[in-house]
Amino acid sequence: IAGITQAPTSQILAAGRRMTLRCTQDMRHNAMYWYRQDLGLGLRLIHYSNTAGTTGKGEVPDGYSVSRANTDDFPLTLASAVPSQTSVYFCASSSTSGGADTQYFGPGTRLTVL
Amino acid sequence: GQNIDQPTEMTATEGAIVQINCTYQTSGFNGLFWYQQHAGEAPTFLSYNVLDGLEEKGRFSSFLSRSKGYSYLLLKELQMKDSASYLCAVAGDDYKLSFGAGTTVTVRA
Numbered sequence: 001i002a003g004i005t006q007a008p009t010s011q012i013l014a015a016g017r018r019m020t021l022r023c024t025q026d027m028r029h030n031a032m033y034w035y036r037q038d039l040g041l042g043l044r045l046i047h048y049s050n051t052a053g054t055t056g057k058g059e060v061p062d063g064y065s066v067s068r069a070n071t072d073d074f075p076l077t078l079a080s081a082v083p084s085q086t087s088v089y090f091c092a093s094s095s096t097s098g099g100a101d102t103q104y105f106g107p108g109t110r111l112t113v114l
Numbered sequence: 115g116q117n118i119d120q121p122t123e124m125t126a127t128e129g130a131i132v133q134i135n136c137t138y139q140t141s142g143f144n145g146l147f148w149y150q151q152h153a154g155e156a157p158t159f160l161s162y163n164v165l166d167g168l169e170e171k172g173r174f175s176s177f178l179s180r181s182k183g184y185s186y187l188l189l190k191e192l193q194m195k196d197s198a199s200y201l202c203a204v205a206g207d208d209y210k211l212s213f214g215a216g217t218t219v220t221v222r223a
Contacts, residue, residue: 035213042118042201042215043157058210090156100145100164100205105156 003027004106006091012112013081021076021109023091029104031097032074033058034066036087037108043090049074050097081113116140116212120202125220126192134187134200134217142207148176148187149201151216157201161187189219197221 004025013019025032030051035043035058045058049068063085065077074093078085089109094101117139126132138146145164149157163169163178163185175188189196199216206212 040215043203043211043213045210045212048210059212098209100147100162100209102147102159102162103211104159107156 004091004093004104006089006106006109008109009107010110010112012114013078015082015113016080019078019081019111021078021089021091021111023074023076023106024072025074025091025093025104025106026072027093027095027104028071029093029095030071031094031101032068033092033094033103034064034074034076035090035092036060036085037090038087046076046089048097081111083113085111086113087111116204116206118202118204118212118214120200120214120217122215123218123220125222127222128192128194130192132189132192132219134189134202134219136185136187136202136214138183138185138202138204138214140204140206140212143180144205144207144209146176146178146185147203147205147211148174148185149203151199151201153198160200192221194221194223 007022033048034046047066091106092103094103120136148160151157161176173190201216202214203211
């Protein structure tokens with residue numbers, strides 16, 4: 001079944017550790033996104049990629065980095081995790097980045113930083 | 115900056131109608147989306163409006179007034195499975211989505 005997968009499903013992490021959240025899509029979508037969702041704040045865009053080989057900063061990029069080596073994969077890395085990065089992280093993709101294309105979301109990763 | 119407002123919570127009875135309002139002030143406008151999100155799950159697409167007016171899709175309808183910066187999602191013939199959060203999102207100048215905090219709808223028997 002086509003869609004977006006994320007790994008891990010959940011993770012508890014010690015502050016200061018490095019962590020990579022994985023995201024893979026098989027819909028051949030050009031654009032991919034990373035959001036965090038916090039209670040009362042809604043979904044906030046961390047980083048995005050309009051096409052393989054390019055990335056851009058969203059609303060809350062500090063402390064996070066991304067890469068887009070190919071169409072399917074879009075990993076999100078926390079270089080040195082802090083407790084304020086405790087959140088639910090969603091990866092999404094859309095067919096294109098131009099036009100208001102529908103974004104399709106992965107199942108999410110629940111991250112707790114202690 | 116982007117400002118998108120929607121009520122935090124709404125409660126309604128099974129079989130009833132509920133209207134979820136969303137007001138927005140954004141840098142540019144390239145459409146408004148509504149997503150449904152059940153607890154612990156991913157958001158799923160419900161509707162997209164870019165022109166003024168009403169879009170109907172089964173039990174769900176979405177309305178847009180660009181001049182007023184206003185949209186609503188109408189849920190008719192409510193069912194227990196409609197208990198979820200409903201997210202309003204606006205595509206701005208750069209086509210990136212800005213989300214409201216979401217409205218949690220609870221359907222009572």
